[in-house]
Amino acid sequence: MSDIAVRVEGLSKQYRIGARQRNHGTLRDHLMSNLKSLWGRNGHSPLSRNAGAMASTEQVGASETIWAVRDVSFEVKEGEVLGIIGRNGAGKSTLLKILSRITEPTHGRIEISGRVSALLEVGTGFHSELTGRENVYLNGTILGMKRAEIARKFDEIVAFAGVEQFIDTPVKRYSSGMHLRLAFAVAAHLEPDILIVDEVLAVGDAAFQKKCLGKMKSVAEEGRTIFFVSHNMPAVTRLCKRVICLDEGKLCQDGISHQVVKAYLHSGLGVMSSREWLDPDKAPGGEVARLRAVRVRTETSESSERIDIRKPVGLEMEYEVLRGGYKLMPSTVLYNEEGVRIFDCVEHDPAWRGRVRPPGRYRTTAWIPGNFLAEGTMFLSVALETLDPVIMQFYERQIVAFQVIDSYEGDSARGDFAGELKGAVRPLLNWSTVFNPEGIQTSR
Amino acid sequence: MESHAGSSARSLLFNQNPGESSRNLPRRKLIIENRSGLFDMDWSALWEYREVLYILAWRDIKVRYKQTAIGVSWVLLQPLIMILIFTVIFGRWAKVPSDGVWYPVFALTALLPWAYFSQAIIRSGESVVGNTNLVNKIYFPRLLLPLSTIVTPLVDLALSMVLLFGLLMYAGIPFTWKVSTLPGFIFLAMLTAMGLSLFTSAMNVKYRDVRHAIPFVIQIWMFVSPVVYPVSLVPENWRLLYGLNPMAGVIEGFRWALLGRTAPDPVVMAGSVVVLFVVLIAGMVYFRRVERQFADII
Numbered sequence: 001m002s003d004i005a006v007r008v009e010g011l012s013k014q015y016r017i018g019a020r021q022r023n024h025g026t027l028r029d030h031l032m033s034n035l036k037s038l039w040g041r042n043g044h045s046p047l048s049r050n051a052g053a054m055a056s057t058e059q060v061g062a063s064e065t066i067w068a069v070r071d072v073s074f075e076v077k078e079g080e081v082l083g084i085i086g087r088n089g090a091g092k093s094t095l096l097k098i099l100s101r102i103t104e105p106t107h108g109r110i111e112i113s114g115r116v117s118a119l120l121e122v123g124t125g126f127h128s129e130l131t132g133r134e135n136v137y138l139n140g141t142i143l144g145m146k147r148a149e150i151a152r153k154f155d156e157i158v159a160f161a162g163v164e165q166f167i168d169t170p171v172k173r174y175s176s177g178m179h180l181r182l183a184f185a186v187a188a189h190l191e192p193d194i195l196i197v198d199e200v201l202a203v204g205d206a207a208f209q210k211k212c213l214g215k216m217k218s219v220a221e222e223g224r225t226i227f228f229v230s231h232n233m234p235a236v237t238r239l240c241k242r243v244i245c246l247d248e249g250k251l252c253q254d255g256i257s258h259q260v261v262k263a264y265l266h267s268g269l270g271v272m273s274s275r276e277w278l279d280p281d282k283a284p285g286g287e288v289a290r291l292r293a294v295r296v297r298t299e300t301s302e303s304s305e306r307i308d309i310r311k312p313v314g315l316e317m318e319y320e321v322l323r324g325g326y327k328l329m330p331s332t333v334l335y336n337e338e339g340v341r342i343f344d345c346v347e348h349d350p351a352w353r354g355r356v357r358p359p360g361r362y363r364t365t366a367w368i369p370g371n372f373l374a375e376g377t378m379f380l381s382v383a384l385e386t387l388d389p390v391i392m393q394f395y396e397r398q399i400v401a402f403q404v405i406d407s408y409e410g411d412s413a414r415g416d417f418a419g420e421l422k423g424a425v426r427p428l429l430n431w432s433t434v435f436n437p438e439g440i441q442t443s444r
Numbered sequence: 445m446e447s448h449a450g451s452s453a454r455s456l457l458f459n460q461n462p463g464e465s466s467r468n469l470p471r472r473k474l475i476i477e478n479r480s481g482l483f484d485m486d487w488s489a490l491w492e493y494r495e496v497l498y499i500l501a502w503r504d505i506k507v508r509y510k511q512t513a514i515g516v517s518w519v520l521l522q523p524l525i526m527i528l529i530f531t532v533i534f535g536r537w538a539k540v541p542s543d544g545v546w547y548p549v550f551a552l553t554a555l556l557p558w559a560y561f562s563q564a565i566i567r568s569g570e571s572v573v574g575n576t577n578l579v580n581k582i583y584f585p586r587l588l589l590p591l592s593t594i595v596t597p598l599v600d601l602a603l604s605m606v607l608l609f610g611l612l613m614y615a616g617i618p619f620t621w622k623v624s625t626l627p628g629f630i631f632l633a634m635l636t637a638m639g640l641s642l643f644t645s646a647m648n649v650k651y652r653d654v655r656h657a658i659p660f661v662i663q664i665w666m667f668v669s670p671v672v673y674p675v676s677l678v679p680e681n682w683r684l685l686y687g688l689n690p691m692a693g694v695i696e697g698f699r700w701a702l703l704g705r706t707a708p709d710p711v712v713m714a715g716s717v718v719v720l721f722v723v724l725i726a727g728m729v730y731f732r733r734v735e736r737q738f739a740d741i742i
Contacts, residue, residue, distance in 0.1 A: 102579075102580065102581070102739045104476070105476065110475070124577060130506060134506065137499065138499055141496055142584065
């Protein structure tokens with residue numbers, strides 16, 4: 001079983017940004033960059049800004065080129081589930097596109113043994129004019145299934161999607177949920193040896209994402225090789241034993257998943273314990289309110305990555321209300337590193353209950369008491385909704401992270417036990433132990 | 445019992461069927477690297493993905509006449525109106541010779557292969573760009589995209605052939621053994637369309653100018669092909685040059701096979717076939733070269 005399924009050797013992919021810009025730029029971008037060049041060379045064109053985030057840039061002749069992937073080598077054993085992480089533009093998607101043969105590498109080579117299926121999107125090739133039945137065949141064939149194979153699994157696929165009644169209706173009349181379910185059902189019936197999945201889980205509601213993750217896990221358990229790219233760190237650590245991390249197109253970490261994820265989070269490449277948006281135009285949100293900062297704090301320090309399990313933790317969000325007159329509902333969601341949702345929590349400050357808020361800057365902090373969370377990495381999502389009707393203003397998922405460190409001094413919930421404790425929370429409960437040599441009386 | 449239920453629930457996804465699973469087949473080693481050879485076409489992949497070709501063509505046929513009132517009748521209506529106009533203008537008023545054949549039949553025998561060709565070329569230009577979502581998200585031999593657009597108009601051709609045969613019978617033109625050569629000429633038309641669409645489909649990815657140029661070029665091309673007039677009208681010393689148009693050979697072949705009057709001009713035929721293969725091979729090389737960047741520049 002320890003055969004090599006995929007061997008990547010010295011893989012590199014170069015893009016010419018000039019060429020990309022010409023083809024991707026909108027008219028507006030062109031006008032803007034032309035205008036800026038009128039004022040001189042200090043104006044940043046939209047692409048050079050992207051390039052900064054994408055990878056190292058260099059000048060080759062007249063046109064600028066970037067290495068989206070640079071000299072990446074690794075091996076994946078059969079049945080291994082490999083997570084690929086890195087910030088936006090680190091080269092993850094390019095690597096997947098090369099692996100799935102959508103684009104060719106500039107240098108290097110990959111050896112793959114087995115049938116490959118790439119799911120870079122759910123429902124690739126769906127045609128809205130065609131019926132559900134027709135789309136199952138269309139999508140299935142494009143994903144690499146044979147017609148006989150689809151025919152055999154057809155009923156199973158339809159039942160899985162739960163769209164039996166509508167199977168002969170054009171998918172343009174489907175709700176987006178039905179559309180997604182049918183598309184996913186087709187993908188779920190593939191039988192690849194090697195599966196490549198890219199952020200498929202970024203679409204759909206929480207229930208759908210959960211279903212996807214559950215399926216991925218069961219595929220992994222069947223011993224198939226999986227490449228999984230995601231920004232969802234808890235999902236990555238839960239699914240993958242091994243993770244590689246890309247930075248500026250290069251492979252910077254390769255190892256056991258929770259170690260790589262931890263290193264990634266601490267390196268400043270990933271999620272930190274605080275985030276601030278200095279430029280209000282780029283801050284999450286819209287016309288009503290924008291998120292300006294999220295911090296994890298303690299009673300004594302403004303921002304802290306390492307939290308003593310015995311001490312309270314403050315989950316703090318700062319936001320600016322731009323248009324007043326709304327009742328607001330800030331909320332937080334906390335996940336642990338296994339992707340378990342520890343709690344959802346909505347602001348509960350009697351002073352603001354039912355009151356509309358004038359424009360201005362707000363800071364909302366939720367205090368988690370000490371001796372409540374378990375140890376490990378926690379991920380915080382924050383959201384702000386306006387009420388009547390409920391409209392989401394922003395929802396930033398897993399935007400900051402922090403470590404909860406247990407004390408081994410006997411005064412936390414672990415007592416004097418030094419081994420591994422499980423569970424999503426670790427409350428210090430009121431214990432009492434009574435000794436009575438004559439037997440314990442049932443009535444206290 | 446419980447573990448059994450658990451495993452059957454799990455096998456819902458990526459259902460392992462021993463008879464079918466590719467795991468039992470000998471594993472083909474797949475090498476991904478920068479392939480820059482001129483004729484580096486992966487022929488086995490084309491065969492392996494043949495069902496994708498089928499499904500793409502099927503999709504286009506299926507979608508084409510959705511939400512239309514008269515549906516497939518369009519296939520017959522278009523050539524009917526065209527030959528009506530041709531007959532009046534070229535046959536009656538301009539008195540264009542038709543090698544002694546009734547003009548509507550003379551025009552229709554040429555119009556059908558021509559309509560096939562122009563349809564194929566016009567569609568081919570959009571074949572890659574119109575499937576951007578596929579090109580960006582999934583692998584299959586890109587060659588299947590232009591290939592599918594030269595296959596789909598064959599359905600229209602087959603349907604309108606019924607019209608042509610009806611008209612031939614009405615005109616009292618007998619069928620001879622030559623009709624059996626017709627598939628050969630249809631094949632030549634397909635190869636011509638293929639050669640050209642390799643260029644148009646790939647070029648349109650890089651330069652969207654192509655989509656504006658195609659209808660215009662096709663219009664001119666019709667008049668340098670013997671659609672509304674016979675080749676005999678072309679001066680003898682121009683024939684070789686004229687034959688460089690592969691569609692001239694195809695149309696000549698159609699007329700010979702169906703009307704049986706004049707044998708195809710050998711100079712025109714030879715020229716057509718040579719040009720045809722040159723275009724086809726050059727098209728392969730060009731397509732292969734641009735194909736590698738499709739996902740990057742589309």
